Amino acid sequence: MSAQKxxxxxxxLGVARGGLEIRQFxxxxxxxxxxxxxxxxxxxxxxxxxxxxxxxxVTFSQYFVAGMIASGLVNTxxxxxxxxxxxxxxxxxxxxxxxxxxHVASYFIGKSILVFVSMALQVLLLLAAGMIFFGxxxxxxxxxxxxxxxxxxxxxxxxxxxxxxxxxxxxxxRGASAVVSPVVIVLQFFSGVFFVFTDLPGWMQQVAAxxxxxxxxxxxxxxxxxxxxxxxxxxxxxETERTLIILLIWLIAGIFLAIRTFKWxxx
Amino acid sequence: xNVIEVQGLHKSYADxxxxxxxxxxxxxGEIFALLGxxxxxxxTTVEILEGFRKADSGSISVLGFDPSSRGVQxxxxxxxxxxxxxxxxxxxxxxxxxxxxxxAKYYSAARDVxxxxxxxxxxxxxxxxxxxxxxxxxxxxxVGLGIIGSPELLFLDEPTTGFDPEARRAFWSLxxxxxxxxxxxxxxxxYLDEAEALADRVAVIARGKILEVSTPAQLGGRASAKARVxxxxxxxxxxxxxxxxxxxVRKLAAQFPGEVPELQVLxxxxxxIYLSMIGEK
Numbered sequence: 001m002s003a004q005k006x007x008x009x010x011x012x013l014g015v016a017r018g019g020l021e022i023r024q025f026x027x028x029x030x031x032x033x034x035x036x037x038x039x040x041x042x043x044x045x046x047x048x049x050x051x052x053x054x055x056x057x058v059t060f061s062q063y064f065v066a067g068m069i070a071s072g073l074v075n076t077x078x079x080x081x082x083x084x085x086x087x088x089x090x091x092x093x094x095x096x097x098x099x100x101x102x103h104v105a106s107y108f109i110g111k112s113i114l115v116f117v118s119m120a121l122q123v124l125l126l127l128a129a130g131m132i133f134f135g136x137x138x139x140x141x142x143x144x145x146x147x148x149x150x151x152x153x154x155x156x157x158x159x160x161x162x163x164x165x166x167x168x169x170x171x172x173x174r175g176a177s178a179v180v181s182p183v184v185i186v187l188q189f190f191s192g193v194f195f196v197f198t199d200l201p202g203w204m205q206q207v208a209a210x211x212x213x214x215x216x217x218x219x220x221x222x223x224x225x226x227x228x229x230x231x232x233x234x235x236x237x238x239e240t241e242r243t244l245i246i247l248l249i250w251l252i253a254g255i256f257l258a259i260r261t262f263k264w265x266x267x
Numbered sequence: 268x269n270v271i272e273v274q275g276l277h278k279s280y281a282d283x284x285x286x287x288x289x290x291x292x293x294x295x296g297e298i299f300a301l302l303g304x305x306x307x308x309x310x311t312t313v314e315i316l317e318g319f320r321k322a323d324s325g326s327i328s329v330l331g332f333d334p335s336s337r338g339v340q341x342x343x344x345x346x347x348x349x350x351x352x353x354x355x356x357x358x359x360x361x362x363x364x365x366x367x368x369x370x371a372k373y374y375s376a377a378r379d380v381x382x383x384x385x386x387x388x389x390x391x392x393x394x395x396x397x398x399x400x401x402x403x404x405x406x407x408x409x410v411g412l413g414i415i416g417s418p419e420l421l422f423l424d425e426p427t428t429g430f431d432p433e434a435r436r437a438f439w440s441l442x443x444x445x446x447x448x449x450x451x452x453x454x455x456x457x458y459l460d461e462a463e464a465l466a467d468r469v470a471v472i473a474r475g476k477i478l479e480v481s482t483p484a485q486l487g488g489r490a491s492a493k494a495r496v497x498x499x500x501x502x503x504x505x506x507x508x509x510x511x512x513x514x515x516v517r518k519l520a521a522q523f524p525g526e527v528p529e530l531q532v533l534x535x536x537x538x539x540i541y542l543s544m545i546g547e548k
Contacts, residue, residue, distance in 0.1 A: 006374060006375035006376070007343065007346055007374075008373070013372060013373065016372050019447075020361070020365075020369050023360075023365070024360045024361060027361075027396075028360055030319075088357075091355065091356045091357050092352060092354060092355035092357075093318070093355065093357045095352060095355070096350075096352060096355050096412065098319065098372075099317060099345065099348075099350035099352070100345060100370065100373045100416070100418075101342040101343070101345040101346040101373050101374060101375075102373045103342060161408065195400050217347065239490060251338060264318070264319075266368040
């Protein structure tokens with residue numbers, strides 16, 4: 001079968017889809033503004049409202065930037081995909097793809113590339129704005145940059161997989177945002193994005209500890225806050241290994257669920 | 268060689284029988300039209316053949332393959348077919364040429380993108396964003412996406428709904444050119460003139476069953492049906508059903524001194540036959 005040989009590989013098509021997804025994303029002004037500018041706006045608001053210093057050399061902005069990057073992982077991956085995929089399903093775009101020889105994995109790879117690239121852009125802009133306007137300081141220790149890198153890679157991958165999985169929940173494309181956004185906002189409050197995590201009630205901390213955002217946020221604090229601050233975490237340390245393990249578990253669960261629940265069309 | 272072979276196809280949803288025992292054979296290079304009212308089982312049948320739905324029972328072979336199978340063979344099979352769905356309304360932030368070039372990458376032997384754009388008449392819109400296209404232009408892009416992979420078998424589900432008469436004619440000539448290239452086409456349509464203009468054979472389907480399969484000219488005994496000759500005499504419309512309309516007209520011509528008033532010879536249109544078959548007339 002010569003046709004079989006010359007079919008393009010799943011990876012090559014995944015990369016092609018990634019390029020296409022990014023092009024589409026860049027042409028949707030609302031999504032670009034929401035994804036790239038919104039975190040900076042939030043940083044500006046919280047940086048102006050809370051002028052407190054949490055510890056020696058730790059401003060609220062410094063604390064908050066860690067939370068913003070972590071919730072960026074949830075916004076660009078989970079939230080974006082869980083809203084967009086039901087719309088693509090409703091519009092019939094997914095059904096059309098289903099009718100082509102493209103493998104579903106190429107579609108997933110394309111979405112992962114979209115999430116990773118928009119996440120990288122968001123982080124660059126947020127850190128640049130944070131440094132210039134809000135005195136945010138970047139880590140100098142290479143080990144912290146190593147942690148930062150795997151948190152971004154693993155975090156966007158898990159967030160992508162969970163977003164694809166959660167996209168099975170909204171009944172319609174139009175209603176997706178109403179189903180997904182509250183989940184994300186509640187998670188952000190519980191996970192210590194907007195407030196100092198240890199100031200939250202104990203039950204809230206325990207609920208948050210089940211979900212990945214708390215661990216992403218804590219991981220990012222280990223990158224952006226001095227190590228002396230670790231003593232003020234719930235466990236008294238950054239719990240880096242535990243963070244790695246929990247995010248890996250969520251990634252695997254996300255991939256498993258995404259494959260099991262993915263639907264090309266509504267019926 | 269038959270491209271599609273279906274025997275004893277059944278499919279039910281909850282307590283309704285959408286498809287209730289359909290047999291279908293479509294030969295290589297044939298243009299075959301499925302006619303039927305809404306809810307007759309057309310779309311269900313086609314979606315089973317496209318591999319979108321699973322039949323409850325029946326044997327199905329499309330290009331020698333069971334469409335409900337999965338895996339690598341299914342990708343190879345999809346590489347040989349083209350599907351134009353009933354409606355697709357993407358957000359449309361890509362241009363015509365970007366969309367077609369991207370879909371071309373999915374296939375092992377895609378057609379030339381510019382050639383496809385020309386054949387669906389979108390030359391002037393090649394760099395336009397999809398969301399700026401009119402309904403008819405979007406539909407033509409759908410058809411372009413259906414044929415980009417040079418399919419051996421093309422499914423067209425109500426392809427010209429919402430077209431103006433000129434666009435429909437242009438679309439018909441596109442289908443004619445695909446026929447010349449040897450593409451087998453399964454078409455569903457509401458338009459009987461479309462079926463008559465394009466199809467080699469038509470099947471009328473109602474309540475999940477095929478009522479008849481025939482050529483458009485012979486459907487429902489159309490070719491042998493009696494003609495109705497109508498004229499006016501004494502202020503009243505007269506008519507006669509006959510197998511020899513010429514004879515009747517000759518008789519009338521002798522009867523009247525000049526023009527036969529309001530003379531008409533009527534044969535049942537495909538639409539008349541179709542409506543009487545599905546019990547609407």
